[in-house]
Amino acid sequence: MKLRRCAVLYLESREHLSIDWPTVLAGGSALASSTRWVALAPHLDQELDIDAAELAALGGISQTVWSERAASERRYGEACIAGLLQRGLLIGDTPAHATARERDETLRATHWRPLSALAHTFGRWREVSSENGMEAPSFEALLEQFGEPPAPTLELAPEQALKLPPAGGGPLDEALFRRYTGRNFDLQASVPLAVAARLLQRTFGAQQVRQVGPHAAVLKKTSPSGGGLHPVEAFVLVQRVEGVAPGLYHYHPIEHELRPLRPLDSEAAAALARQLLADQHWLADAPLQVLMVARAERSFWKYRNHQKAYRALALDAGHLSQTFYLLAAEAGLPAFVTAAINDADIERLLELDHLRHAVVAICGCGPAASGPRNMVELRYGETDAI
Ligand SMILES: Cc1cc2nc3c(=O)[nH]c(=O)nc-3n(C[C@H](O)[C@H](O)[C@H](O)COP(=O)(O)O)c2cc1C
Structure with a gap:
């Protein structure tokens, strides 16, 4: 059997921060940090944790050239290669690996720029709702939370400014x-x-x-x-x-x-x-x-x-x-x-x-409701708070 690495793969060292309670209780203030490797492969549409041995194998196996499975097993270990094949990060040429191979081939055939495929795949939402993150804060609430925003206009070379005639009307x-x-x-x-x-x-x-x-x-x-x-x-x-x-x-x-x-x-x-x-x-x-x-x-x-x-x-x-x-x-x-x-x-x-x-x-x-409005709108001629 032959194998190669999936076409697009990014590996992230993901940091997890937590409070180091023993240090805090002893009177110090301490953030504890731990890291793990996360494999981001758009054809799989899910994040996968990998270990250092798998990281080495993924770094050493070609994404283009098919090679003998046995050779990779000798170099990286049988269990490591089997795990990567099973999770679809390595692609096998036999029917047992058809699902991951077909996804990988679709990605190759669609001509994605790899970083774009990454941003697209991992920027999608499933079942996001107001309970888990979607909200509509007012501008005033944002001011309170974040302080002043960057200025609404850029002020470049005002002393050399060319005053333009008023915008004429048009259809x-x-x-x-x-x-x-x-x-x-x-x-x-x-x-x-x-x-x-x-x-x-x-x-x-x-x-x-x-x-x-x-x-x-x-x-x-x-x-x-x-x-x-x-x-x-x-x-x-x-x-x-x-x-x-x-x-x-x-x-x-x-x-x-x-x-x-x-x-x-x-x-x-x-x-x-x-x-x-x-x-x-x-x-x-x-x-x-x-x-x-x-x-x-x-x-x-x-x-x-x-x-x-x-x-x-x-x-x-x-x-x-x-x-x-x-x-x-x-x-x-x-x-x-x-x-x-x-x-x-x-x-x-x-x-x-x-x-x-x-x-x-x-x-x-659609037509606007008449009567008092519950949600903010920026209509011309109005000056209410937003
Ligand atoms: C890319 C984009 C995303 C937007 N997303 C939202 C949204 O999620 N919810 C919403 O109520 N309005 C959304 N809007 C509308 C803007 O909030 C609105 O254009 C802006 O407040 C200016 O108001 P106006 O369109 O009445 O001039 C979006 C507008 C754009 C262009």
């Missing part, structure tokens, strides 16, 4: 100055179908399709996209859109269709929104939401092993969300975007592989 102004992040959605109101259709088409729809090969097309959209590849897909979570049953859909950007993936009753759709939004109930009430999922494999087809490619996926979703915000503002609706989402739960829901897809953000919109 975008109306939408720009109506845009704000809504956190008080009307629980009864729906988004009219025509508004939803325009929002989806003008944000996520293809405005033009250029055939560049027998099976290859370039889509032109209203937002820019790294490499013109438009890797971000729109999965639509409908709670209240006139004429559309609550549920989860995929928006087809060329056919301009909502393709049903999972029907949901209203309560289930609301509960799902809240779960995916890490318990941010102030956003979960929005009747129309879009889960933005980047197909990393489409972007990395061009940007192979590229330092900037993963960043471009986030930028693409950011552009789409601003277009979505402005179209919502045009229709008189507040909108939101958030990256504080349970992306790993979304992958499970949509049966997506995190090595091939990156769930980047959720945006949504």
